[in-house]
Amino acid sequence: MRYFPHRPAYLPATIATALLFGSILAMSPVAHADEDDELTTIVVTSTRHPRLVGAEPLRVEAVPAEEIAENSTVRVGDVTSLLQELPGIRFDVGSGGLGATGLHLRGLPARHTLVLRDGLPSSGAGTTGFGLLQMPPVDLQRVEVIKGVATPLYGLTALAGVLNLVSTDGRGESVMTVDRSSRGADNVIALLRTEDDAWPDASLTIARSRQRRSDLDGDRWFEIPGYERVSVRPRVTVQDDAGRSLFLTAAATDEQRVGGTVDARSALGREFALSSRSKDREAGFIAKIAADERATTEIRASYRRIQRNLRIDRRSDDTVQEASWFELTHGDSIGAHDWLLGISGARESLQFQARPDLAYARTQSGVFLTDSFSIPADWSWQVAARYDTAQSLRLGSFRLAALRKLAASTDLRLSIGRGESAPSYDLDELADLGLGALRASRADRAERASGASVDLDWKDEDLELVAAVFHSKVDHWLDLRRTSDGRYDIVNTAYPLRVSGVEGVARYVDGPWHVMASWTRLWTQFGGAGASRELPLTPRYTGELAALYEVARAWRLGLEFAFTGRQQRDEVGAPSTPSTCEISVLAARHFGNVTVFVNAMNLNDVRQTKHESFLRVAAPVGAIPTRDTWSSLTGRTINLGVRIEI
Numbered sequence: 218m219r220y221f222p223h224r225p226a227y228l229p230a231t232i233a234t235a236l237l238f239g240s241i242l243a244m245s246p247v248a249h250a251d252e253d254d255e256l257t258t259i260v261v262t263s264t265r266h267p268r269l270v271g272a273e274p275l276r277v278e279a280v281p282a283e284e285i286a287e288n289s290t291v292r293v294g295d296v297t298s299l300l301q302e303l304p305g306i307r308f309d310v311g312s313g314g315l316g317a318t319g320l321h322l323r324g325l326p327a328r329h330t331l332v333l334r335d336g337l338p339s340s341g342a343g344t345t346g347f348g349l350l351q352m353p354p355v356d357l358q359r360v361e362v363i364k365g366v367a368t369p370l371y372g373l374t375a376l377a378g379v380l381n382l383v384s385t386d387g388r389g390e391s392v393m394t395v396d397r398s399s400r401g402a403d404n405v406i407a408l409l410r411t412e413d414d415a416w417p418d419a420s421l422t423i424a425r426s427r428q429r430r431s432d433l434d435g436d437r438w439f440e441i442p443g444y445e446r447v448s449v450r451p452r453v454t455v456q457d458d459a460g461r462s463l464f465l466t467a468a469a470t471d472e473q474r475v476g477g478t479v480d481a482r483s484a485l486g487r488e489f490a491l492s493s494r495s496k497d498r499e500a501g502f503i504a505k506i507a508a509d510e511r512a513t514t515e516i517r518a519s520y521r522r523i524q525r526n527l528r529i530d531r532r533s534d535d536t537v538q539e540a541s542w543f544e545l546t547h548g549d550s551i552g553a554h555d556w557l558l559g560i561s562g563a564r565e566s567l568q569f570q571a572r573p574d575l576a577y578a579r580t581q582s583g584v585f586l587t588d589s590f591s592i593p594a595d596w597s598w599q600v601a602a603r604y605d606t607a608q609s610l611r612l613g614s615f616r617l618a619a620l621r622k623l624a625a626s627t628d629l630r631l632s633i634g635r636g637e638s639a640p641s642y643d644l645d646e647l648a649d650l651g652l653g654a655l656r657a658s659r660a661d662r663a664e665r666a667s668g669a670s671v672d673l674d675w676k677d678e679d680l681e682l683v684a685a686v687f688h689s690k691v692d693h694w695l696d697l698r699r700t701s702d703g704r705y706d707i708v709n710t711a712y713p714l715r716v717s718g719v720e721g722v723a724r725y726v727d728g729p730w731h732v733m734a735s736w737t738r739l740w741t742q743f744g745g746a747g748a749s750r751e752l753p754l755t756p757r758y759t760g761e762l763a764a765l766y767e768v769a770r771a772w773r774l775g776l777e778f779a780f781t782g783r784q785q786r787d788e789v790g791a792p793s794t795p796s797t798c799e800i801s802v803l804a805a806r807h808f809g810n811v812t813v814f815v816n817a818m819n820l821n822d823v824r825q826t827k828h829e830s831f832l833r834v835a836a837p838v839g840a841i842p843t844r845d846t847w848s849s850l851t852g853r854t855i856n857l858g859v860r861i862e863i
Contacts, residue, residue, distance in 0.1 A: 274589070274599040275618040276630050276672050276685075278303055280360040282385075290394075290805055290814040290860060296354045296382065301779070302761050304685075304720035304735040305364055309754060314476040314491045314841040316442050317648045322364050322377040323687060324716040324739050324755050326694075328643040329377035329666070331367065335384050335452075335466060337501040337519040338374075338542055352382060355394055356408045356422045356450070359383040365668050365687065368614040368636030369585055369601035372561060376638050376666040376691070387411055387418035387454055396814075396858025400441060400851050401429025404858075419453040430475060433852065434826040437483035438843075440850045442476035442491075460507025470497040484832050485842060495525040511550040518543040527651055529841060534653045535570040555589040567642065569652060579639065581607040595622050605637075610663050612637040630672040637663040644707065646697050649841045656704035664709075665692045683722040690715050694743075703838050714743045714752065729767050736760040751785045754845055758782030758796075765803075773814075775803035784847050794847045797823045810862040817855050824852035 280299055297318065300306050305323045319327030332339045334352070360382055367375035389410045397403045406424040411417065430443030448470040456462035477491030501519030520541045527534040546559035566578040583605035591597050597620040605612040616634035623629050640660035642652060670687035691714040697705045718739040725732040737759045741752035751757075763777040778800055783793045800821045805814035825831060825848040836842035 272597065272620075274597045274620040274630065275363065275616075275632065276670075278362040278364075280362075282358045285354055285357050285360065290396075290803070290812070290816065290858065296352045296357070296360070299354055299357070299360055300362070300380075302733055302735055302763060303362060304722055304737045304759075305687075305718065306362070307756070307759065309846060314442065314649070314843050315474045315493055316444070316476075319645055319648075320380065321755075322362075323689065323718055323720075323737075324741055324752060325377035325666075325689060325691065325714075327645055328641065329374065329638065329664075331371050331375040331379045333371075333379060333381040335464070336381065336503060337466070337517060338521075338540070339382070339499070353404070353406045353422070353424045353426075353448075355392060355406050355424075356385050356420065357382055358385040365632055365670055365689070366614065366616055366634030366636040366666055368638070369603040369616045369634070370587065372563070372583060372603070373581065373605060373607065373612065373636075373638045376636050376664065377689075384452060385410070385420065387420045387452065391863040392860065393863060394858060394860045396856055398857075399853075399855040401431060403427055417453050417455060420451070422448075422450040424448045432479055433824070433850075434831065436830055436832050437479040438485075438489075438832045439476045439479065440826060440831050442474050444472060444474040446470065446472040460505070460513075462503075462505045464503040464505075466502070467500040468498070471495070472497070484830070484834055489530050489842065490528055491530070491841065492528045493525065495523060498522045512548065514545075514547045516543070516545050529651045529653070530839065532651065532653050532839065533571070534651050536652065537568045539566045540564070553590045553592065557587045558585075560584050565641075571653060572655075574657070575642075575652060575655060579608055581605055581639070596620070607639040607663075610637075610639055612639065612663055626676055628672075628674040630674070631670075632672075633667075633669045635665070635667045637665050639663055640695060640707065640709075642707070644695060644697065649843070650697075650705065650837075650839065654705055654839055656700050656702065656706055658707040660695055660707045660709050662693045662709045664694050666690065679725060679727045681722075681724045685720050686718075687720075688715075688717045699837070710743075712744055712749075714741070716741050716752070731765040731767065732763070734760070734762045750789070753785050753787040754847055756782040756784045770807045772807070773803070773805040775801075775816075777801040777803075781848070786847075787845055795828060797848050799823050799849065812860040813858075814860065815855070815857045817853065819849055819851070819853050822853040823849050825850055 280303070285299055297308050300320075301308070307321045309319050309321065320330050320332070321327055322330050360380070362378065362380055364378040367379045371379055385408070387410055389412070391407070391409045393405075393407045395405050404424065404426045407422070409421045409423075411419050424447070426444070426446045428441065428444045430439040431441040432438060433440050448468065450466070450468040452464070452466045454462060454464045472493075472495050474493040475491070478485065478487075478489045481488045483489065499519065499521040501517070504516045506514045521539070523538045525536050525538070527536070540563070542561070542563045544559055544561040546557055548555070548557040550556075561583045563581040564578070565581075567576055569575045583603055585601065585603035587599060587601040589597070589599045599618045600615075602615045603613070605614075614634070614636035616632065618630065618632040621629040621631075640658065640663070642655075642658070647654070666689060668687065668689035670685055672683065672685040675682045693709040694714050695707055696710050698708045699705055716739060718737060720737040721735065723734045739755060739757055741755050742749055743752055744750050758780065759782065760780040761778065763775065765773065765775045767773045778798060780796070780798045782796050785793050798821075799819045801816065801818045802820060803814070803816040805812055825846065829844065831843055831850065833842050833844045
């Protein structure tokens with residue numbers, strides 16, 4: 218890793234120009250859902266071959282517009298509520314002091330999940346902690362999730378899978394949502410879209426979110442950090458009758474978070490300052506040229522710059538992270554084969570004012586090929602392979618997926634894959650320590666993941682049942698090792714991480730009733746010989762049961778139970794955490810174009826601080842003095858809001 222001089226950022230000028238002309242307001246150019254919102258009619262694009270979800274060999278879990286509309290009144294300010302009902306997906310608060318959120322797919326670390334926004338990377342460069350909190354769901358029409366090794370399709374950061382957030386069309390009704398919670402949070406979010414055919418297909422999302430910091434258990438430490446966030450996201454799509462299109466997008470987000478002690482009378486016996494200020498700027502485009510009905514060429518590119526000041530006690534970390542990415546693909550059909558050939562390049566850098574020795578720049582280039590075909594007629598296959606270079610590393614990956622129609626209503630899917638990821642600073646543990654706690658990075662080997670899964674899907678008119686069995690293994694995975702001077706090294710462990718599991722989903726839809734149940738069982742193992750143990754803060758069992766009764770354009774009533782099983786703590790020999798079950802209710806009433814909603818999240822007031830103090834007095838020097846977060850810190854929360862279609 219080597220340092221390189223700072224280069225002037227061009228993104229603020231790009232955004233300013235876009236806003237001035239009022240044209241970068243956008244719909245994603247990816248394929249959309251049909252008028253029928255049933256899962257079998259959704260066209261997914263995350264597999265790089267747009268197909269109906271039911272005809273795709275690689276399993277894609279799609280959250281359609283109907284469910285997004287339901288959940289957009291549950292957690293207005295971010296997208297986490299859209300995904301909590303899916304099995305194998307878990308959110309954790311890695312930093313109890315500032316509220317950073319990590320997305321874990323099937324037990325693997327959050328850094329191995331690639332987040333896409335309209336097919337463009339929205340994670341990377343150490344952004345996984347706060348990125349999901351900055352995406353209100355008001356402008357989404359679909360969410361797509363691929364679990365398992367996805368590096369052959371999307372590169373080095375997709376060892377666990379891919380999350381693709383697909384925006385709504387640029388044309389349609391504009392929407393404004395305003396809400397307030399009993400815990401001191403409020404949101405004002407507006408989605409503005411063009412309606413006149415004389416204007417470009419465009420949209421503009423503006424959001425302002427605030428949270429009042431709170432000390433709920435009286436220990437003079439803010440369990441709920443305060444924040445204020447403002448974001449602007451314009452988009453525009455231009456296309457012609459020949460099938461060519463240009464999609465432009467940009468985003469600007471400014472955020473400030475404050476936690477730490479109330480005053481010097483805390484249990485620490487002194488004040489502990491904790492704050493984060495960040496400026497996030499990004500831009501991207503997708504240009505598509507349809508040569509004929511079968512061949513398509515696309516160019517995709519994005520750029521992101523994050524400037525952040527993190528203060529932990531007496532230490533201040535000023536960092537600038539930049540990530541640029543491009544991809545060129547050409548797809549065509551030869552007989553029964555639909556193939557896609559692509560090349561990609563990426564550059565990622567970190568500049569650290571206080572520690573120039575930790576600054577780095579890394580370039581990556583890759584070539585990949587996918588092929589989808591049906592041989593014999595009742596089997597569908599997708600093969601994907603990729604080769605990347607990242608500095609001195611040579612990285613290869615592949616994935617094979619198969620779909621077998623056992624009956625008209627029953628599908629069997631098989632998938633195996635292998636992928637590699639270059640070392641980075643994006644470890645969950647650093648959310649509590651900050652980069653300044655590092656002595657150096659000693660990791661010089663790529664993390665290597667392999668996995669397999671078997672999925673069985675059965676459905677009729679009203680009911681759908683899905684069950685999956687999966688296994689993953691990660692070799693040379695990254696961990697922190699504390700040194701004699703109290704700092705940390707990033708190292709490749711000599712032992713693997715193994716995760717096996719079983720998950721299932723049941724969906725029932727009959728008239729006004731929508732019922733969904735999901736569950737996951739995980740077996741995890743890591744550690745050297747004689748010291749093997751379960752992966753900390755990874756529950757063995759998770760489950761959710763949700764029921765919704767809806768009278769179209771009148772009432773919507775919902776009830777939800779969310780179960781989280783026991784979890785092993787990070788400290789060896791410490792007792793496991795207790796199991797929890799949260800109960801939530803939702804009610805909404807439509808009055809023409811106005812919807813008034815109220816929901817009670819965690820109605821039974823499950824809270825970690827009821828079992829133990831969140832403040833950890835004996836924390837390592839320089840670290841945030843909080844315990845690992847394994848349950849809700851906010852407890853019962855009542856949200857009241859209004860949604861207006863303009």
